[in-house]
Amino acid sequence: MAAVIDLNEDVHTLLPLTEHRPIGTLPFAGRYRLIDFPLSAITAADIHSVGLFMPESERSVQDHIRSGAAWNLDLIQGGVFLFPYVATRDYQNDDLRARYYENYTQFLRGSGSKYTVVMGAKNVANVNLNAILNYHKAGDNRITTVYKKLPLDRIRPTDWTLALSEQGTASAIVQAKERHDDQGKNEIPSFMDIYLLATTDLIDLLDDAAQSHVFRRLPELLRDYVLANNANAFEYTGYLARIDSIQRYYDSNLQMLDDASFQSLLLSSVPILTKSKNEVPSFFAKDATVVNSLLGTGTYIEGTVQDSVVFRNVVIHHDALVDHAVVMQGSKISTGSTVKYAILDKGVVIGPNLTIVGKPDKPIVLRKNQTVFRESEVEGSAHA
Structure with a gap:
């Protein structure tokens, strides 16, 4: 063929x-x-x-x-x-x-x-x-x-x-x-x-x-x-x-x-292959909490991640919460921020003490390399 x-x-x-x-x-x-x-x-x-x-x-x-x-x-x-x-x-x-x-x-x-x-x-x-x-x-x-x-x-x-x-x-x-x-x-x-x-x-x-x-x-x-x-x-x-x-x-x-x-x-009959990236394992701080989530390599977790898919080299700082979210490569969620029912494209930066919350049937989407320091910058957020 x-x-x-x-x-x-x-x-x-x-x-x-x-x-x-x-x-x-x-x-x-x-x-x-x-x-x-x-x-x-x-x-x-x-x-x-x-x-x-x-x-x-x-x-x-x-x-x-x-x-x-x-x-x-x-x-x-x-x-x-x-x-x-x-x-x-x-x-x-x-x-x-x-x-x-x-x-x-x-x-x-x-x-x-x-x-x-x-x-x-x-x-x-x-x-x-x-x-x-x-x-x-x-x-x-x-x-x-x-x-x-x-x-x-x-x-x-x-x-x-x-x-x-x-x-x-x-x-x-x-x-x-x-x-x-x-x-x-x-x-x-x-x-x-x-x-x-x-x-x-x-x-x-x-x-x-x-x-x-x-x-x-x-x-x-x-x-x-x-x-x-x-x-x-x-x-x-x-x-x-x-x-x-x-x-x-x-x-x-x-x-x-x-x-x-x-x-x-x-994990079925056909192995799924992808471009390899030789990176360090994920790091979990002592106070980190990760529940029912899928994480790529190179992530750095100090906060809480639950029911989410997190890609490579993502940083989630102390007291941050990621819940029912898709967080792509290289993104950063700062201290005290909550991200829920959302998709973060590559390189998104969420500033400290923000609440970015969408809905299960209408997740918030943040563009590639977008930086957010005020909730009003996010269209559709429950706190916008």
Whole structure:
């Protein structure tokens, strides 16, 4: 197999966390980035050629991936291939539009692969790509899709879902709001943005699209391909989080405090790999209290942390309280301050004796490198 990871995912619903990074490099679970999950699945499947199709804000992707060594992809033959972003406004230009498709087809032809898996980064899961490949080979359709059954209360109107036939094949990929056959059902097959098909079929699909005067991105082409041909539908049964809103990002991080979710995602059949950072262990002062929390390395804890996810090199000073919060790398909470129901992006500094409190269903978000010395500087705080 070869693999394509398309990082051109809509970032607007995750602002301000995605002001300077794509969804794929959002930090997760104390030490990972979202892109680590598809890359780890690719490594476990022994895939040697990976095409990364870059978003507009690509610096953080390059910094995280580098040579691909963390995922054993720094190879003499194959490895990680990074393809530049082409702005949407340029697709009206015939040459630039052709380049979009040509980037894909050149990579696919050079990979020498029989099959290709196409993935995004906003679905956090522990996926066995070899099992999906075997399922595809045993199926009767030219393309295979992947889904997980989710309860109705976890499905939003704009979520992509599979329309399944009585034979268990996928007849279409539709948004949940367009479904009309779910009366009496307790679960809906949520589509995981994973496709697997023969490389030659994918090249033909892209070549045909290049001849059209109407530009369509690869995900749209593949959704239409499923509608035209039907698809094998592989059911995934492990942990799944769809990161496409602030609330879902917050909730899925805190779900890692649940042992069953943590084990299913991070200690399952596929080891989750990430860029290594050789840092000192976390330090806990004698008066520190840490309860039901996940901490990265290099943290310095003098205060109280409970029911929270804390990333690397975070400092929490004496008499500070962090409760039901996601605190990213390099942040600092000063003496006497309380942070609750909040997301602190990288490098946030909270001054002393402040109370920053959001709500479970509407966490406060502080921007990258934001410094707060007055509660009135924080929009949405209970004390603002």
